[in-house]
Amino acid sequence: MNLDLLLDNLTNPALLFFLLGIIATRLKSDLAIPDNTSKFISLYLLFSIGFKxxxxxxxxxxxxEIIWAVLFGILIAVVIPIxxxxxxxxxxxxxxxGAIAAAYGSVSAVTFVTAVTFLxxxxxxxxGHMVAVMALMEAPAIIIGVILIRLYNKKEASSSKMSAVIKHSLTNGSVLLILGSLVIGFLAxxxxxxxxxPFTTDIFKGFLAIFLLDMGIVSGRKLDDFIKSGWSTLVFAIVIPLVNGIVVAFLSQLVTDQVGNRFIFAILAASASYIAVPAAMKIAAPKANPGLFLPMALAVTFPFNITFxxxxxxxxxxxx
Structure with missing residues (x-):
């Protein structure tokens, strides 16, 4: 690996703000981003990425290539959770x-946004079509996760309706906003x-830095719960994304020769959802423990991906 590339990434202001958030929680500081502000910034980031x-x-x-890219993205989102x-x-x-598998098969819009800045x-x-690929990769993994739970747990199958889960996956706020912004940007x-x-581009990096500060604060708060789950979850949360990212980095050359597109495929395969999946699993698998898959995705996989x-x-x- 290029050490200069790693050093440049580790000194990225957005990443350093993320680390500041973790440090703040470990020092028990009262530093916090108001919930409404955090939600607005996340909506802004998705809107900006989709529109551009x-x-x-x-x-x-x-x-x-666009058709092959969409099919390749959906294939990734189906194979990984299985x-x-x-x-x-x-x-x-x-x-x-099933819930953890769905999280690692689905994608993180925030990781995608950070990857765009890195590029x-x-x-x-x-x-531009990679934005659509990202949005289309969220739902398939959730559906596969629910199907697997239904197949291996008949009791759980009777308590959840597949149609409700599919609808929730496709109408999830983050998916709907980024696809809607994509269409609006296409028509404008x-x-x-x-x-x-000035709104979609010029202030983007500043808002990203503040958002990652908030993500660092949230991650820091979940570290203790994650540590209690044992070493196996830590290993999974690092090794599986790394394997997914490396394999797709190689395979993506079959679909496109553009470096930026191949990188997006790799980081999407390596990312884990901590927004869409928890919301969907609350409906489909209420017995799944969010205190397990949320810290794995947010407190380990996310920082690993954006640093190393x-x-x-x-x-x-x-x-x-």
Whole structure:
């Protein structure tokens, strides 16, 4: 791995604000971002990414690579939760195995947003259709997770309706906003887009830094609960995302030769959902313990990906 690339990432202000949030909680500081402010910033980040992705898509020629990219993304979101479930089932209950598998098969929009900034710093671009790929990868893993729970736990199957879970997955706020923004960005003319550029582009990195500060505070609060779950969860939360990211970094060359697109595929495969999946599993698998899969995704996998994972995946892509 390129050490200069790793060093550049570790000194990224957005990442340092994330670490500041963790430090603040460990020092028992009263530093906090108000809930309404945090929610607004997360909505803004999704809106900005979706809108800019739509603009990029509007200026791109439609070709088979877009179709293959969508299919490849959905395939990733289907395969990962299946093999993760059978690994997890050796240690955890059916409900927890299905929920954790769904979290690691689905994607993190915040990780995606951070990855976009990382690419900009490294002077690489990605295609607008990758925003749509990201949004379309959220639901399949949730559905697969629920199906696996239903197959291996007949009692749980009778207490949840698949149609309700599918509907919740597709109408989840983060999915709906980023897809809606993508469509709006696609329909808007270049002149209209320039009118809101100060909002969609100029202040993006500042809001990202504040949001990651909040994510650091939330992660720090969940560390103690996670530590109590044992070493196996820590190993899973690091090794599985790393394997997923590295494998997809290699395989993505079958779909596209663009560095930025391949990197997005890798980081999406390596990420874990801690927004859409917990909300869906509350309906589909109420016995699943969010105190287990939330800290795994948010307090371990997320910081690992944005510190070490991204430089690793990019280095692999640049070498093959």
């Amino acid at each position: 992705g739509g603009q990029e898509l509007a200026h791109s020629d439609f070709h088979m 093999y993760c479930f059978f690994i997890l089932k050796q240690k955890f209950s059916i409900e927890n195995s 900009e710093i490294q002077k690489y671009t990605f295609s 003319s270049e002149e209209q887009a320039m009118g809101i550029k 994972g991204m430089p690793i995946y990019l280095s692999i892509i640049l070498r093959c």
